[in-house]
Amino acid sequence: MEQYVVLNKNDFDDFIDILAKLQKLVAPVKRGEKNYAFDEVTSSSEIALKYIPTILPPKKYFLPQNETLVEYNKKQNKREGTLYSEPLTIFGVHTCDLAGIQCLNIVFSDRPMDANYNLRKKKILVIGLECNEYCDEYASCALMHNQYPNGGYDLFFTELENKFIIHVNTLSGEELIKKMGMIKPASEEDMKGLEQLRIKKRKIFKPEIDISYSNLHPLFEKSFNNDVWNDIGNRCLSCTNCTNVCPTCYCYDMGYDTDLDMNSGSLIRKWDSCQSRPFATVAGGESFRPERAARQRHRYMRKFNYAFDKYNRYFCTGCGRCSRTCMAKINLKETINTLIKTVKAEK
Amino acid sequence: MRKKRIAFFDFTSCEGCQLQVANLGEVLLDVLDIVDVVMFREVMSEKTEDYDIAVVEGSITTPHDVERIKEIRKKAKVLIAFGSCAAIGGINGMKNNFDLDEIKKYVYGKNAGYFETIKTSALDQVVKVDYYVYGCPIYPPDFLKVLKHAIQDIPYTTKDVAVCAECKLNENECMYDKGIACLGPVTKGGCNSWCINSGNICYGCRGMVKEPVKNGCMEVLNKYNIPVEWITSKFNMYNKTLESEDKK
Ligand code: SF4
Ligand code: SF4
Ligand code: SF4
Ligand code: SF4
Numbered sequence: 001m002e003q004y005v006v007l008n009k010n011d012f013d014d015f016i017d018i019l020a021k022l023q024k025l026v027a028p029v030k031r032g033e034k035n036y037a038f039d040e041v042t043s044s045s046e047i048a049l050k051y052i053p054t055i056l057p058p059k060k061y062f063l064p065q066n067e068t069l070v071e072y073n074k075k076q077n078k079r080e081g082t083l084y085s086e087p088l089t090i091f092g093v094h095t096c097d098l099a100g101i102q103c104l105n106i107v108f109s110d111r112p113m114d115a116n117y118n119l120r121k122k123k124i125l126v127i128g129l130e131c132n133e134y135c136d137e138y139a140s141c142a143l144m145h146n147q148y149p150n151g152g153y154d155l156f157f158t159e160l161e162n163k164f165i166i167h168v169n170t171l172s173g174e175e176l177i178k179k180m181g182m183i184k185p186a187s188e189e190d191m192k193g194l195e196q197l198r199i200k201k202r203k204i205f206k207p208e209i210d211i212s213y214s215n216l217h218p219l220f221e222k223s224f225n226n227d228v229w230n231d232i233g234n235r236c237l238s239c240t241n242c243t244n245v246c247p248t249c250y251c252y253d254m255g256y257d258t259d260l261d262m263n264s265g266s267l268i269r270k271w272d273s274c275q276s277r278p279f280a281t282v283a284g285g286e287s288f289r290p291e292r293a294a295r296q297r298h299r300y301m302r303k304f305n306y307a308f309d310k311y312n313r314y315f316c317t318g319c320g321r322c323s324r325t326c327m328a329k330i331n332l333k334e335t336i337n338t339l340i341k342t343v344k345a346e347k
Numbered sequence: 348m349r350k351k352r353i354a355f356f357d358f359t360s361c362e363g364c365q366l367q368v369a370n371l372g373e374v375l376l377d378v379l380d381i382v383d384v385v386m387f388r389e390v391m392s393e394k395t396e397d398y399d400i401a402v403v404e405g406s407i408t409t410p411h412d413v414e415r416i417k418e419i420r421k422k423a424k425v426l427i428a429f430g431s432c433a434a435i436g437g438i439n440g441m442k443n444n445f446d447l448d449e450i451k452k453y454v455y456g457k458n459a460g461y462f463e464t465i466k467t468s469a470l471d472q473v474v475k476v477d478y479y480v481y482g483c484p485i486y487p488p489d490f491l492k493v494l495k496h497a498i499q500d501i502p503y504t505t506k507d508v509a510v511c512a513e514c515k516l517n518e519n520e521c522m523y524d525k526g527i528a529c530l531g532p533v534t535k536g537g538c539n540s541w542c543i544n545s546g547n548i549c550y551g552c553r554g555m556v557k558e559p560v561k562n563g564c565m566e567v568l569n570k571y572n573i574p575v576e577w578i579t580s581k582f583n584m585y586n587k588t589l590e591s592e593d594k595k
Contacts, residue, residue: 032520055518237563239511260377327567
């Protein structure tokens with residue numbers, strides 16, 4: 001099998017038709033005036049090929065917002081682990097979000113391994129889609145080295161004038177291509193076209209902030225007592241939006257939900273956020289991070305400092321969602337810029 | 348185990364929250380399997396003094412209300428403040444924007460002398476409340492959760508997280524992106540952002556989160572060029588009662 005294959009744009013409708021018939025298909029669709037969301041589609045006309053990062057990242061398919069982990073029945077003395085999942089294809093995942101999925105994969109396969117996450121993941125086919133231009137001014141994917149494909153997908157689409165060049169990355173991807181009669185091997189000319197696009201992208205995508213990738217971690221290590229956290233903390237509403245929309249935030253809460261019969265019920269896992277006060281509140285009402293400033297600092301440190309220590313990788317993909325969604329204008333790029341200025345001044 | 352006996356009461360309110368219960372549909376049958384409803388004006392005419400759980404709708408707005416809620420509290424083992432009027436004062440709190448005598452004249456005209464009125468109170472400003480169901484009207488799944496806890500004598504706290512959190516999880520386009528002011532950021536969630544899901548804004552009917560942040564809100568209004576009065580007027584609609592007095 002060729003590593004690179006080609007789909008003519010004329011055949012895109014057919015491709016999606018077949019794809020949607022094979023198993024449930026989700027893709028970016030328009031949501032309201034300025035927003036997009038991943039949602040189920042059955043034809044190519046519903047798909048937004050040009051889109052800015054969706055309100056929620058594709059993590060919602062890997063780690064559902066409400067997930068039943070255990071079901072019990074007291075009278076029958078039963079308690080069983082459950083997994084509700086279905087085969088799924090996600091089409092049109094940008095490179096920043098592919099990086100986000102990779103981060104989650106690392107966390108949930110670390111010990112103790114999360115069985116539900118990994119079993120669900122096995123049933124998901126990921127098809128990436130390259131950004132030939134920036135989505136908007138909130139992006140910092142080039143700084144985070146996520147503007148080019150870097151694994152984490154079965155197939156990867158790059159749009160060139162009248163065709164898509166597709167990188168086949170896994171066996172599942174290869175099997176899918178075999179079912180698509182309209183797909184042809186890529187010619188030398190196609191490969192040249194792909195190379196030229198990447199060269200062109202190098203001129204468009206440049207680190208969005210004046211700091212090198214490797215210097216981010218030391219910068220945050222030195223920033224624990226920086227004033228910027230108080231400034232942000234004074235403005236933050238604790239609405240939790242920045243964490244809910246982040247492709248690498250994975251914290252959750254668990255709780256039992258009893259059915260009305262007071263006999264059966266389930267253990268449910270729900271997304272949680274370090275930005276809310278109850279998150280770090282323990283029995284007795286004490287809170288580890290009562291101040292918003294501390295909670296915001298924690299969010300940033302989790303992306304650029306702690307995760308780097310643990311997994312040797314930043315947990316910010318540069319997707320810009322946190323800044324895009326923040327009503328109080330708390331902006332990741334601005335925060336890092338302030339840190340660069342003030343940490344230097346301290347020296 | 349004897350089924351818990353539940354009685355519904357109403358004070359100053361529209362009884363819309365009780366209607367939500369009557370409208371539960373099939374789930375109501377499951378509820379009736381686990382409790383005995385012994386008093387419920389919305390659907391039955393019987394009356395009794397023997398109940399375990401009092402579900403109380405409405406706010407306290409007259410001296411007579413004060414006596415009556417104290418009596419109910421004495422008889423009930425568990426008291427649930429049901430709906431915004433009971434839990435936070437709700438719409439009735441708008442009265443507290445005015446001088447009591449003036450507003451009485453405005454409403455009753457020359458008959459004002461025949462009516463006694465006091466400042467609107469939420470139930471817990473007068474008696475001890477064990478459980479709260481917020482919302483105008485109540486969000487039925489929220490009520491069922493509280494009821495299940497009350498029957499089992501397990502404490503229940505509504506999580507102190509803004510409506511925005513649920514709104515984001517529902518992937519609604521934010522009202523502020525459309526230039527419309529919304530009280531989601533300062534309002535206690537738990538309603539699954541059902542107003543915004545149906546194209547409306549959040550009116551703050553569930554009461555405020557514990558620590559709303561003033562400068563943050565000003566920042567937001569600035570960013571979207573929204574006059575502060577838009578927010579305060581919306582805010583006063585539901586949240587005037589708890590503003591001045593502390594909870595008991
Ligand atoms: S989105 Fe903005 S206001 Fe909301 S919690 Fe995050 S930083 Fe605070
Ligand atoms: S921190 Fe912000 S920019 Fe970085 S991955 Fe999360 S949402 Fe995207
Ligand atoms: S942040 Fe970069 S990779 Fe992500 S959507 Fe924007 S341009 Fe594409
Ligand atoms: S629409 Fe309202 S509730 Fe939803 S995110 Fe925006 S401000 Fe919050």
